[in-house]
Amino acid sequence: MAAKIEMKNVTLKFGKFEALKDISLALEVGKIHGLIGRNGAGKTSLLSLLAAFREPTTGQIEIDGEPVFENPEKMQQISFIYEKDYADEYEKIPALLEFPERYRPNYDKDYANHLLKRFKLPLDKPAHKLSKGMQSALNVVIGLASRTPVTIFDEAYLGMDAPARQIFYEEILADQAEYPRTFILSTHLVSEMDYLFDKVVIIDQGNLLLNEEYETLSAQGASITGAADQVDDFVAGMKVLNEQRLGGTKSVMVYGTLTEQNQLAAREQGLEIGPVPLQDLFIHLTEEAH
Amino acid sequence: MKQLKLYPKVAFDLFYEQFKWAIWFFSFLIAAHIIGMFIVVRNDASVDPFFAFSSYSVAIFMLVCGIIAAYGFLGYYVQQGITRKDLYMGTVLSALALAAAVTLVPLAVNGIEHFISGFAALPIGTDGVGAFYPSSGWLSATVTFFINAFTYYLIGWLIGLGYYRFGWIIGFVFVGIAVAALSLNGYFLGDSGLSSIIPWVPYIPAEAGPALAITGSLILVAVLLISTRLMTKRITIKM
Numbered sequence: 001m002a003a004k005i006e007m008k009n010v011t012l013k014f015g016k017f018e019a020l021k022d023i024s025l026a027l028e029v030g031k032i033h034g035l036i037g038r039n040g041a042g043k044t045s046l047l048s049l050l051a052a053f054r055e056p057t058t059g060q061i062e063i064d065g066e067p068v069f070e071n072p073e074k075m076q077q078i079s080f081i082y083e084k085d086y087a088d089e090y091e092k093i094p095a096l097l098e099f100p101e102r103y104r105p106n107y108d109k110d111y112a113n114h115l116l117k118r119f120k121l122p123l124d125k126p127a128h129k130l131s132k133g134m135q136s137a138l139n140v141v142i143g144l145a146s147r148t149p150v151t152i153f154d155e156a157y158l159g160m161d162a163p164a165r166q167i168f169y170e171e172i173l174a175d176q177a178e179y180p181r182t183f184i185l186s187t188h189l190v191s192e193m194d195y196l197f198d199k200v201v202i203i204d205q206g207n208l209l210l211n212e213e214y215e216t217l218s219a220q221g222a223s224i225t226g227a228a229d230q231v232d233d234f235v236a237g238m239k240v241l242n243e244q245r246l247g248g249t250k251s252v253m254v255y256g257t258l259t260e261q262n263q264l265a266a267r268e269q270g271l272e273i274g275p276v277p278l279q280d281l282f283i284h285l286t287e288e289a290h
Numbered sequence: 291m292k293q294l295k296l297y298p299k300v301a302f303d304l305f306y307e308q309f310k311w312a313i314w315f316f317s318f319l320i321a322a323h324i325i326g327m328f329i330v331v332r333n334d335a336s337v338d339p340f341f342a343f344s345s346y347s348v349a350i351f352m353l354v355c356g357i358i359a360a361y362g363f364l365g366y367y368v369q370q371g372i373t374r375k376d377l378y379m380g381t382v383l384s385a386l387a388l389a390a391a392v393t394l395v396p397l398a399v400n401g402i403e404h405f406i407s408g409f410a411a412l413p414i415g416t417d418g419v420g421a422f423y424p425s426s427g428w429l430s431a432t433v434t435f436f437i438n439a440f441t442y443y444l445i446g447w448l449i450g451l452g453y454y455r456f457g458w459i460i461g462f463v464f465v466g467i468a469v470a471a472l473s474l475n476g477y478f479l480g481d482s483g484l485s486s487i488i489p490w491v492p493y494i495p496a497e498a499g500p501a502l503a504i505t506g507s508l509i510l511v512a513v514l515l516i517s518t519r520l521m522t523k524r525i526t527i528k529m
Contacts, residue, residue: 044529053368053527069524072294076371082529102299103370148371 002030002182003063003077003149005050010059012045012206019045020056021206027199030180032172034197034214034278036190038286042206043186044082047154050184051080063150076105081143082154086135089127093138096127097145104146111175112145118167132159140168144175152184165189169196194278204286214278221276221284222258225251230269241280253280296372300380304363305387308355312388315351316395319344327413336415341400345435348392349442355388356446360454368527378522381447382515389440393432434479437507441475444514451521454528471510478506 005027012020020042027033037043048054049061052069060067063074089096093116101107116123119137127135136159143151157165173196176183187193194200200217202209210217221241224231228250241253253276258266266273323344326337337343359381367377406412445468452464 048527048529051369052373053529055524055526070373070375072296072373072376075368075373076294076296078371080369099366100370102303103296103367103372 002180004029004065005150005182006060006062006065007046007049008060008062010046010049010056010061012042012049012054013057019206020049020203022059023203023206023208025201025208025211027182027184027201027211029182031198032176032183032185032196033199033201034190034193035184035186035201035203036188036278036282037186037203037209040205041203041286043203044154046203047080047082047152047184047186050150051078051152053080076103077149078152079104079143079146079148079150080152080154081139081156083136083156083158084139086127086130092126093121093123096138097142100142100146104148106147106179108145108147111147112141115141115144115171118171119164133161133164136160137164137168140171144171147175147179147181150182150184152186154186155188156185157187157189165192169193172196190282191277191279197278200278202282202285209285217281218275218278219257221253221255221281223251223253223274223276224266224271225249225274226266226269226271230271234266234269234271239284241276241284253277255281255284295376297376297379297383300367300372300376301383301387304359304380304384305391308384308388309391311355312351312392312395315347316344316392316399319347320399331413336413339400339414340403341396341431341435344396344399345438348396348435348439352385352389352392352439352442353446353449356385356443356448357450359385359443359447360450364454364522364525365527365529374522374525378519385440385443385447389436389443392439393436396435397432437511438475438479441471441507441511441514444511444518445471445475447518448514448521451518451525455521455525471514474510475507478503478510 007023007025010020010023010025011018023046035043035046049056050068052061052071052075055069062068063071063077066074068074068078097109097112101109101112119134119141121134121137121141122130127138130138136157140153140156140160143153143156157168160168172183172185185193185196194214197214199212200214201211224234226234226249228245228248231250231252235252235254239255241255243250243252245251255276258273263273320340323337323340326343330337363377363381367380368374372380403412403414407414448471449461449464449468452467453461456464
């Protein structure tokens with residue numbers, strides 16, 4: 001049910017401003033992709049192109065080898081969920097859900113009802129009276145229950161409180177296990193969502209910085225924890241991303257893969273080696289690019 | 291693989307939605323007509339038959355529906371994976387159906403009024419002159435009413451799309467284009483009274499001949515259909 005997405009040399013210009021610069025990117029079938037980038041990096045522009053909300057200035061966007069724009073089969077396979085303005089929406093949730101139910105071939109009503117219950121969404125209130133977090137949860141319900149082969153959530157969690165976000169993450173993973181799709185989650189909450197990602201796509205100032213397996217990426221750095229002075233000695237000469245200290249213990253994030261020799265030496269000194277949080281890598285990589 | 295065609299479904303849904311608005315609209319209009327009768331009967335005057343009475347309001351109703359169509363449906367449907375082409379076809383078909391409905395409803399109400407006036411005196415004057423009066427012949431009046439309603443919808447849609455696509459400054463240009471289109475429409479359909487309803491429509495005293503009227507208004511409809519398609523063909527959806 002999942003679909004393969006490919007962007008070929010995609011450039012998007014607004015007048016003279018280049019929002020996306022010659023991006024070539026393949027997204028893998030049935031994987032959850034984290035799309036991260038700083039404010040104004042071009043995340044939403046990129047996603048609106050995938051969803052055929054607009055056309056690129058140059059380049060191609062294809063799903064399973066066919067262009068997306070104005071292609072009825074392909075457009076039907078994509079859901080683009082973003083923060084919507086419900087200020088003028090006087091319909092109640094059941095009426096609003098009739099729409100995806102009619103137009104999305106894989107829409108699952110039972111699943112939608114299950115999600116409505118989990119998010120505790122009131123069915124008797126008009127949408128404009130729902131809180132921001134509830135409106136976001138409603139968007140999430142539509143996005144998940146539509147079960148489209150390509151499902152895009154553009155910061156869909158905005159306004160949702162921590163427990164609601166947790167439900168969102170749990171449901172993505174649970175439903176992905178049963179009905180694999182190609183997910184794209186764009187986010188600022190990197191540290192909270194990184195465990196969801198199979199793949200990570202980072203864009204910065206309209207450029208594609210990287211598109212890698214989460215595992216590969218997290219191996220591009222390491223955290224070294226142990227006695228403060230030992231850690232300092234060990235990381236001398238390495239690119240330090242971040243450090244934290246608690247009493248005599250220190251934890252330092254470094255960028256770059258540790259050699260086997262390094263790892264052995266660390267173990268001998270009783271230092272603990274762990275992965276680097278994606279958040280720190282993200283901050284480092286996007287700072288470096290500037 | 292067979293090409294997926296979603297526009298009939300879109301057309302049905304759009305018609306259903308807008309027909310609900312039309313029911314509200316006619317409820318108010320019928321109420322206004324009845325109240326009007328009570329008022330004029332005290333002055334020993336009369337109101338127009340419902341068909342003629344509703345013609346201007348129906349036109350404005352269609353204009354407003356067209357404006358709303360640009361903002362209300364575009365983002366909504368494309369987000370659900372409907373192509374601009376299917377949405378365009380669906381909108382045009384639904385507008386045709388809506389124009390037919392808003393023509394038939396007044397016709398029916400008019401018939402009922404006529405039936406009632408058979409055994410009760412209603413203060414309805416039947417001697418009015420104009421495109422929408424029975425004096426021009428029922429068939430001609432009905433066809434004119436229908437084309438007029440459809441044209442108003444397309445003009446409204448064009449205004450809405452102009453604002454949606456180009457923002458409010460260039461949107462004004464579309465209001466200008468709409469005024470020109472409305473004037474032409476009034477000219478072709480011999481509806482010279484339009485200028486008294488919409489102040490910015492110039493008064494055109496000439497009544498077009500029937501051949502010119504039909505050709506002219508069909509050309510106008512064709513031009514409107516082509517321009518709305520061109521404007522929506524590759525339109526960027528607002529988020």
